[in-house]
Amino acid sequence: xxxxxxxxxxxxxxxxxxxxxxxxxxxxxxxxxxxxxxxxxxxxxxxxxxxxxxxxxxxxxxxxxxxxxxxxxxxxxxxxxxxxxxxxxxxxxxxxxxxxxxxx
Amino acid sequence: xxxxxxxxxxxxxxxxxxxxxxxxxxxxxxxxxxxxxxxxxxxxxxxxxxxxxxxxxxxxxxxxxxxxxxxxxxxxxxxxxxxxxxxxxxxxxxxxxxxxxxxxxxxxxxxxxxxxxxxxxxxxxxxxxxxxxxxxxxxxxxxxxxxxxxxxxxxxxxxxxxxxxxxxxxxxxxxxxxxxxxxxxxxxxxxxxxxxxxxxxxxxxxxxxxxxxxxxxxxxxxxxxxxxxxxxxxxxxxxxxxxxxxxxxxxxxxxxxxxxxxxxxxxxxxxxxxxx
Ligand SMILES: Cc1ncc(C[n+]2csc(CCOP(=O)(O)OP(=O)(O)O)c2C)c(N)n1
Ligand code: SF4
Ligand code: SF4
Ligand code: SF4
Numbered sequence: 001x002x003x004x005x006x007x008x009x010x011x012x013x014x015x016x017x018x019x020x021x022x023x024x025x026x027x028x029x030x031x032x033x034x035x036x037x038x039x040x041x042x043x044x045x046x047x048x049x050x051x052x053x054x055x056x057x058x059x060x061x062x063x064x065x066x067x068x069x070x071x072x073x074x075x076x077x078x079x080x081x082x083x084x085x086x087x088x089x090x091x092x093x094x095x096x097x098x099x100x101x102x103x104x
Numbered sequence: 105x106x107x108x109x110x111x112x113x114x115x116x117x118x119x120x121x122x123x124x125x126x127x128x129x130x131x132x133x134x135x136x137x138x139x140x141x142x143x144x145x146x147x148x149x150x151x152x153x154x155x156x157x158x159x160x161x162x163x164x165x166x167x168x169x170x171x172x173x174x175x176x177x178x179x180x181x182x183x184x185x186x187x188x189x190x191x192x193x194x195x196x197x198x199x200x201x202x203x204x205x206x207x208x209x210x211x212x213x214x215x216x217x218x219x220x221x222x223x224x225x226x227x228x229x230x231x232x233x234x235x236x237x238x239x240x241x242x243x244x245x246x247x248x249x250x251x252x253x254x255x256x257x258x259x260x261x262x263x264x265x266x267x268x269x270x271x272x273x274x275x276x277x278x279x280x281x282x283x284x285x286x287x288x289x290x291x292x293x294x295x296x297x298x299x300x301x302x303x304x305x306x307x308x309x310x311x312x313x314x315x316x317x318x319x320x321x322x323x324x325x326x327x328x329x330x331x332x333x334x335x336x337x338x339x340x341x342x343x344x345x346x347x348x349x350x351x352x353x354x355x356x357x358x359x360x361x362x363x364x365x366x367x368x369x370x371x372x373x374x375x376x377x378x379x380x
Contacts, residue, residue, distance in 0.1 A: 041123060045130030050325040081286040082328075084134025085124050086113045 022094040032093040033073040039064060042087040048079035116141045116151070118171050126165055130324025132283035132309030136230055137166055139286055139307075140199075143293035154197050157186045159211060161203035162237045162311070163230040180211030183218045186225050194224070194367045197297055204231040205243040208266055212244070219273035219302050223366040226296045226303045229266055232311035240314030247351075251318040267306045271359045276301030278359040282308035284331040285355055292357065301365040308335070308353060 025032065035056060044063030054072040057065035057079075065088075079088045117123070127133045144154065156167035160179035167174035173196075177185045182200040190198045207215050207229045218225065234252060235241040242252035242259050245266060249258045267280045277299040279292035289307055296303035310316065310327035321327045338356030341349060 043124055043129035045324045047130055047324055047328060051328070081138065082135055082283070084127065084129075084131055084138075084324075086117070086134070086138065087124075 018094065025094060031075060032071060033075040034091045034093050035067050035070055035073060035079070036089040036091060037065060037067060038087045038089075041085045042083075043085055045084065047082050047084070048088055051078055051082065053078070112145060113138060113141050116145070116170050116172075118169055121169055123169075125169055127162060128313045130310070130312065131162065132232065132307070132311070132324075133163055133166060133230060135283040135286055136163075136228070136289070136307045136309065137169060139289040139293055140166075140228065141170065142290045143297065146290070146294050147297060149197060149297075153195075154199065155186075155189050156199045156201060157182045157189065158201040159203070159206035160237070161206045161235070163201060163203040163232075164206065164237075166201045166230075180206055180209070180214065182206065183211065183214045183225070183227065186227075187218065187221075187223055190223055190225055190367070197226070198224075199226045199228060199297065201228045201230070203236065203243075204229060204233060204245045204266065205235045205241075208244045208264075208269070209235075216269065216273040219270050219275040219304065221366050222274060222276055222301045222363070224300050224302070226293075226305065227270075228293065228296075228305045228307065230307050230309045231266060232309045232315060233263070234311050234315035236311045236314050240311075240318060246315075250315075252315070253318070265353075267304065267358050270302075270304040270306075274302075275304045275359065276361045276363055276365070277303035277357075278306075279304075279357045280306040280308065280353065281355045282331040282335050282353075283310060284328050285335060288355060295357070295360075299360070299362075300368075301361075301363060308355075 042064045046063060049057045049059050049065050053076060054074055056067060056069050056073045058068040060066045075090055077090050080090045125134060151172050154172040156172050157175040157177055158164040158167045159177055159182040164176060168176060175185055182202050186198045186200040189196060231245055233245045235243050240253040242255045245263045246252055246259050248262050251258055267278050270278045277296055279296065281289040281292055293305050296305045308331055310324055312322055312324050312327045316322050316327045321330055334352050335355045336349060336352045338354040341354045
């Protein structure tokens with residue numbers, strides 16, 4: 001006998017109207033991105049802040065980036081590719097396939 | 105480890121080493137490390153198929169952070185260890201990571217003869233135009249007139265181009281990029297690993313601490329701008345007058361020749377010897 005299927009829990013962070021929002025954005029031709037910043041590894045070199053074409057980041061007191069205009073990001077990945085300390089990751093906010101909870 | 109982030113670099117990093125890594129804030133070595141990881145992931149190689157050997161210098165720390173078979177060897181000798189490993193087990197992909205001083209000053213002789221021998225190795229040379237780790241002494245790639253801790257009034261020697269040297273010495277694949285041009289760097293590292301024969305990847309990089317500070321480029325951002333403004337795509341270089349190329353460097357593939365490598369030649373000799 002197969003065990004009863006467990007009810008899958010919805011990933012908590014994602015809004016319930018995920019597909020609705022995604023469809024609206026698609027119709028408008030907009031893609032949104034999340035900038036995931038790992039502060040502990042950042043050494044405040046300023047590369048991401050200086051070269052972001054959309055000035056998404058501002059500089060805090062320590063010289064580390066503050067994500068100020070997340071919706072302006074065009075997903076060019078410059079910051080991710082050029083951060084020498086692997087402290088920034090860019091992900092599409094509404095990807096075609098929903099991500100599993102552990103980020104994989 | 106940052107959660108919820110793309111796992112890619114973290115799938116390859118040795119998190120039991122101390123992070124953030126040892127390099128100065130903004131040092132190009134970290135960008136090269138990222139490129140290398142992406143290139144290897146793109147090719148789809150298993151971690152165990154790869155051996156990385158490095159020499160001594162800031163760049164020499166690079167293999168310490170990645171979960172391949174790694175070897176931190178002596179100054180200028182990364183290629184000799186790499187040669188031994190490749191000859192002992194040709195199925196392995198062997199990558200040597202060196203600094204400009206490491207590869208072309210103390211290790212210069214090994215470098216040109218490795219290129220001439222054309223053994224199937226990949227040499228990644230991080231060219232920051234200075235001896236970084238030991239305090240900013242000028243290296244064979246420090247430009248004429250630039251200041252170094254051993255050239256307080258400006259360097260009176262002339263630099264040579266590592267990539268062009270490799271082409272002349274007979275390497276079958278030679279390409280150059282910079283840490284500003286990270287996407288191109290990903291691509292040429294992947295190609296270099298895949299090509300048979302000796303591959304040389306030159307990554308122009310920034311040591312704003314030992315080189316930049318002495319030459320009015322004391323921040324990583326200024327040095328990245330310098331790299332951006334002084335790189336010329338090799339496809340476009342032919343159309344430009346020589347004077348426009350004077351203080352520039354070309355980026356792209358300088359040589360890509362498909363010829364039998366040392367192991368293949370050696371195999372042929374073995375077959376012949378067996379025939380008696
Ligand atoms: C046989 C030997 N000679 C000299 C040294 C001192 N030494 C350590 S690192 C280095 C130069 C590093 O410069 P480079 O290879 O350009 O690498 P970078 O630090 O710039 O990445 C030197 C001369 C040494 N460790 N061993
Ligand atoms: S991906 Fe590009 S636009 Fe978005 S934050 Fe990074 S550098 Fe700026
Ligand atoms: S590029 Fe990386 S290390 Fe440098 S300031 Fe940005 S997040 Fe920090
Ligand atoms: S001294 Fe130069 S090469 Fe060494 S870690 Fe610092 S910036 Fe990088």
